[in-house]
Amino acid sequence: MSETFAARAAALDTADELADLRKLFTLDDGVYLDGNSLGALPRHVPARVQEVLTREWGELRIRSWDESGWWTAPERIGDRIAPLVGAAAGQIVVGDSTSVNVFKAVVAASRLASEGRDEILVDATTFPTDGYIAESAARMTGHRLVPVAPGDVPGAVGPRTAVVLLNHVDFRTGRLHDLPGLTATVHAAGGLAVWDLCHSAGALPVGLDAHGVDLAVGCTYKYLNGGPGSPAYLYVAERHQAAFDSPLPGWTSHADPFAMDPGYAPAAGSVRGRVGTPDILSMLALEAALDVWDGVPVEAVRAKSLALTDFFLECVGAYAPEGVVVPVTPQAHAERGSQVSLRCVDAEITEPVMRALIARGVVGDLRRPDVLRFGFTPLYVGFADVERAARVLGEVLSEVSGRALDGVLGEV
Ligand SMILES: Cc1ncc(COP(=O)(O)O)c(C=O)c1O
Ligand SMILES: Nc1c(O)cccc1C(=O)C[C@H](N)C(=O)O
Numbered sequence: 001m002s003e004t005f006a007a008r009a010a011a012l013d014t015a016d017e018l019a020d021l022r023k024l025f026t027l028d029d030g031v032y033l034d035g036n037s038l039g040a041l042p043r044h045v046p047a048r049v050q051e052v053l054t055r056e057w058g059e060l061r062i063r064s065w066d067e068s069g070w071w072t073a074p075e076r077i078g079d080r081i082a083p084l085v086g087a088a089a090g091q092i093v094v095g096d097s098t099s100v101n102v103f104k105a106v107v108a109a110s111r112l113a114s115e116g117r118d119e120i121l122v123d124a125t126t127f128p129t130d131g132y133i134a135e136s137a138a139r140m141t142g143h144r145l146v147p148v149a150p151g152d153v154p155g156a157v158g159p160r161t162a163v164v165l166l167n168h169v170d171f172r173t174g175r176l177h178d179l180p181g182l183t184a185t186v187h188a189a190g191g192l193a194v195w196d197l198c199h200s201a202g203a204l205p206v207g208l209d210a211h212g213v214d215l216a217v218g219c220t221y222k223y224l225n226g227g228p229g230s231p232a233y234l235y236v237a238e239r240h241q242a243a244f245d246s247p248l249p250g251w252t253s254h255a256d257p258f259a260m261d262p263g264y265a266p267a268a269g270s271v272r273g274r275v276g277t278p279d280i281l282s283m284l285a286l287e288a289a290l291d292v293w294d295g296v297p298v299e300a301v302r303a304k305s306l307a308l309t310d311f312f313l314e315c316v317g318a319y320a321p322e323g324v325v326v327p328v329t330p331q332a333h334a335e336r337g338s339q340v341s342l343r344c345v346d347a348e349i350t351e352p353v354m355r356a357l358i359a360r361g362v363v364g365d366l367r368r369p370d371v372l373r374f375g376f377t378p379l380y381v382g383f384a385d386v387e388r389a390a391r392v393l394g395e396v397l398s399e400v401s402g403r404a405l406d407g408v409l410g411e412v
Contacts, residue, residue: 005315005387012311012383018304022380024292025225030361031385031392036171036199036339036375037365039225039289048288052281073283074231075270080290081224081233084298085197085216086207091235093270094220094286095278098198098232099129100248101217104273105234106137106165107247109192109215112240113162117191121146121156121164127171130196134165140247150177157189164191168206169199169337172367174329176200176337180211187212198222202293203338203377204302208235215240223338223377226286234273241269250275292379304378305338312340312374312386319394324349324401328371339375341367349400356396362389 013019026041056068065071078092085092096104110120122134124147131147138145143163148156150166157164164186169176179195186193192214200206202223208216216235220226236244246266251257253274255265266272313327325342344350347370354366364374374389 001318002387002391005318005391006384009311009383009387012307016304016382018296018300018378019382021292021296022382025380027380030363031381031389033362033364033374033376033381033385033389035225035377035381036203036222036373038228039202039222039377040380041227042225042289042292044291045227045285045288049281049285052284070278070280070284073280073287074274074278077283077287077290078233078270080287080293081201081220084206084224084293085201085218085235086205086211087209087235088238090269091208091238091241092233093273094233094283095231095274096234097229098196098217098219099133100275101232101234101273102130102133102165102194102196103137104246104248104275105194105215105217105236106134106163107141108236108244109163109194110137110141110143111245111247112214112243113192114190117160117162118142119144119146119160119162121148121153121161121191123147123166123196124149125170125172126165126167127196127198130165130167137247150182153182154185157186157191159190161186161189161191163194165194165196167196167199169203169339171199172328172341172371172373174199174337174339174341174373176204176330176335178334179206179213183211183213199337199339202298202301203305205298209237213237220286220289222375224286225289225292225377225379227282227289230282230286230289231279234270236270236273241272244272246272246275248275252276252278296379301378305376306333306336308376308378308381308383308386309336309338309340311383312376312390315387315390316340316342316393319390321394321398321401324397325372338377339373341374342372344370344372346401349397352400353393353396356400357389357392360392360396362392364389 056064074094077094079089120138120143183193195216197218201218220230255267
């Protein structure tokens with residue numbers, strides 16, 4: 001059986017048009033399936049960061065704000081991310097964490113919403129930070145917070161809906177939500193749609209402009225490989241920019257920041273989403289990391305991502321002992337992000353399984369209590385990696401679940 005899958009993997013790797021991109025990354029001989037948490041390091045980034053440190057900071061010092069383009073980096077890098085998420089230039093600004101951008105987006109969207117609308121709907125299955133911040137934003141703005149599963153949004157929106165905050169891909173299950181359909185549903189009810197793209201940007205086409213999304217946020221350290229803690233981004237659709245009223249109107253979002261005017265006057269365009277001094281070292285590492293995307297269509301990345309996750313699901317089905325893990329990531333392509341999550345039927349084995357996998361060179365992660373997560377970054381994961389990961393997983397599951405079964409029998 002493994003010869004058949006290995007031979008298929010080899011053929012798929014040979015036909016893979018993106019295969020050469022792997023050389024652009026620093027990787028070892030293991031299988032890295034955690035790029036949905038922290039993307040791998042593009043090889044050329046350390047030299048660029050060294051240059052920023054020694055030349056731009058070390059020699060040019062304060063002059064670099066102008067001469068090295070530091071001051072305008074948030075908008076410039078936003079424009080590099082824009083095509084990856086289907087946005088025209090001038091609508092994305094980079095900076096702060098995703099959490100901070102969720103705050104800006106939800107409060108600003110509630111201020112953009114029509115008078116009398118007093119509900120903020122939030123994805124009940126969300127990554128926790130979005131829920132925490134939406135709750136605080138609702139309390140501050142006097143809205144009622146309504147947690148709702150994305151599939152139930154059509155029945156939950158109505159004349160009271162001001163804002164709906166949703167995740168494009170669920171961090172736990174890898175489920176891809178229907179961004180075009182749900183955005184249209186929210187608009188039909190008269191509300192604004194805010195999307196968190198952390199788990200979709202760089203993995204699949206998003207189509208922010210095409211689908212009329214109002215505001216969006218996302219991180220850059222997953223599929224965009226910007227590095228640990230690299231700055232997040234905020235998208236404000238052009239039609240909303242003039243009325244965008246930031247709840248964090250820091251001085252760098254002022255129309256004339258160096259006037260040091262005591263009165264606030266917002267800048268035009270995406271600059272209005274800025275807050276304070278940009279974190280230049282992280283930001284310029286991100287900018288360099290984005291070079292790996294030159295000439296790479298997101299559509300090709302999506303096609304490979306689906307082929308990788310299809311193949312992984314098939315290999316796991318063949319290699320894993322019966323009934324020990326159950327995929328919770330949908331089979332349907334239209335509902336699948338770039339990750340596969342497997343639920344351990346016996347939650348107790350989740351941690352030992354992931355520990356054993358990592359010890360054998362297959363790096364995924366887990367979400368308690370019972371989910372094993374495997375992220376597939378098409379820029380550097382190949383089909384042989386997939387076959388190996390599934391084969392090692394099968395071995396580990398047999399060993400660990402066998403031991404767990406012995407333990408249960410031993411207690412009887
Ligand atoms: C969907 C989602 N939103 C937000 C975050 C967190 O954002 P940050 O730590 O950048 O504030 C994450 C992951 O960390 C995430 O997966
Ligand atoms: N942002 C992270 C971090 O600083 C440390 C560890 C993990 C993360 C993550 O990104 C978690 C991730 N968003 C998730 O999907 O669970």
